[in-house]
Amino acid sequence: MIKVITYGTYDLLHHGHVRLLERAKALGDYLIVGVTSDDFDKTRGKINVQQSLEERVAAVRATGVADKVIIEEYEGQKIDDIRKYGVDIFTVGSDWIGHFDYLNEYCKVVYLPRTEGISSTELRDQKRLIKVGLVGYEKYLNKVYKECQFVNGVRINGVCTQNSRELSEELLSLDTTDSLDELLSKVDAVYIHSHPKYHYDEMKRALQAGKHVMCESPLAETERECRELIAMAQENNCVMMDSLRTAYSTAYARMLLLIKGGKIGEVVSIDATCTSLRTNSAVSGEKWGSMPAWGPTALLPIFQILGTGYSDVKITSRCENDRSVDVFSKIDITYPKAVATVKVGTGVKSEGELVIAGTQGYIYVPAPWWKTDYFEIRYENPEENRRYFYQLDGEGIRYEWVSFLKMINAFAEGKAEESAYIDNIDRSVSLAIARVMEQFNNGIDVKYI
Numbered sequence: 001m002i003k004v005i006t007y008g009t010y011d012l013l014h015h016g017h018v019r020l021l022e023r024a025k026a027l028g029d030y031l032i033v034g035v036t037s038d039d040f041d042k043t044r045g046k047i048n049v050q051q052s053l054e055e056r057v058a059a060v061r062a063t064g065v066a067d068k069v070i071i072e073e074y075e076g077q078k079i080d081d082i083r084k085y086g087v088d089i090f091t092v093g094s095d096w097i098g099h100f101d102y103l104n105e106y107c108k109v110v111y112l113p114r115t116e117g118i119s120s121t122e123l124r125d126q127k128r129l130i131k132v133g134l135v136g137y138e139k140y141l142n143k144v145y146k147e148c149q150f151v152n153g154v155r156i157n158g159v160c161t162q163n164s165r166e167l168s169e170e171l172l173s174l175d176t177t178d179s180l181d182e183l184l185s186k187v188d189a190v191y192i193h194s195h196p197k198y199h200y201d202e203m204k205r206a207l208q209a210g211k212h213v214m215c216e217s218p219l220a221e222t223e224r225e226c227r228e229l230i231a232m233a234q235e236n237n238c239v240m241m242d243s244l245r246t247a248y249s250t251a252y253a254r255m256l257l258l259i260k261g262g263k264i265g266e267v268v269s270i271d272a273t274c275t276s277l278r279t280n281s282a283v284s285g286e287k288w289g290s291m292p293a294w295g296p297t298a299l300l301p302i303f304q305i306l307g308t309g310y311s312d313v314k315i316t317s318r319c320e321n322d323r324s325v326d327v328f329s330k331i332d333i334t335y336p337k338a339v340a341t342v343k344v345g346t347g348v349k350s351e352g353e354l355v356i357a358g359t360q361g362y363i364y365v366p367a368p369w370w371k372t373d374y375f376e377i378r379y380e381n382p383e384e385n386r387r388y389f390y391q392l393d394g395e396g397i398r399y400e401w402v403s404f405l406k407m408i409n410a411f412a413e414g415k416a417e418e419s420a421y422i423d424n425i426d427r428s429v430s431l432a433i434a435r436v437m438e439q440f441n442n443g444i445d446v447k448y449i
């Protein structure tokens, strides 16, 4: 009996896939099909696969061509599978020519001609092409634009900024305007990365125009405004996403799960530091202190791990002449049974690490923890220590955009509840972040040094 094996993602299974499977089967008597797991696809750069592993496996099974379906979970697995199942022929489409020649050492390798004119990428694009406008601080928009190129289904077709001095050439070639209304008239959604004092007004206008919004945290400068926007998004049937790329880093997300699963016992203390030495003038002439620049990111793990039911928040800030521009701030948060300290700086440099201490052990995330691919769980007995690594591409930005698109789709299909599951940041966390920013802006319990 001749055994044949082939692999693929098989997202939105189409006749190109089916033809390949049929021809693969015809090469022998028994066909094994390896379907890639979501994690493996992520590490190989396929980030916006539409269907779950279960759906993709079910679709491959339903073709009736495969004798056995397996899951491909790690790099190098093909060699293991070929040996394990005694495979005679490995086959894959001609888009991979040369790539798998190394398998010749274990079995015969056959590249089958790819079917022209159809692909999962095209199907994903057809399913929904969301037109998005970028709003705000030009330097960061350049980064976001680059990251969007990895996400199918999104087209950036305009920029609204007050200062296009630092826009990249690609962005300058799009429609650039300083009028938000003009931008809103030609997009389905907007991404906002402006100074937080503009967020409320910009989001309100976007939501009133029926546009979906993803806005860098904080959503607004006061909790009341934040609540108002949440209600407005609901009334207008729009997605409103609080944007913090860290929440979409796989390592960070897995770390949260391990903590919830009790790996370090009960969490008693969290220390998070975020600093960057950038001059305020570089940011569109706006004066961004440490709190607007880093506060929301640094507060994220605190509220996601310890919850938002804190008893007390005290802030110490070192400011320039203007009290709203803090070059360094320290936030001390007390909970009934835990404490947290956040240090943020735009005029001070420190080690940007995250330490989460529990009753049984602690988690250490090295700098820069907010775009991490790695962390360690450490115990009293170092032999029990564990290290975790998860590939992170593009600082998490591209994964965040995939989630934004999935949420927009869920809304379009009338499954708004599903979008809450896709969103990695709970509304209560967004509100707590806005509340602390409001406290800082109003100088309540803030000691200036």
Ligand code: C2G
Residues within 6 Å of the ligand: 007, 008, 009, 010, 011, 016, 017, 020, 036, 091, 092, 093, 094, 095, 096, 113, 114, 115, 116, 117, 118, 119, 120
């Ligand atoms: N295919 C094809 N014609 C198309 C599209 C896809 O023949 N129009 C083939 C591909 O060449 C591949 C299979 O169908 O052999 C599955 O395609 P994908 O789901 O895109 O998976 P891919 O990323 O190519 O995975 O490590 C190798 C991979 O697992 C192959």
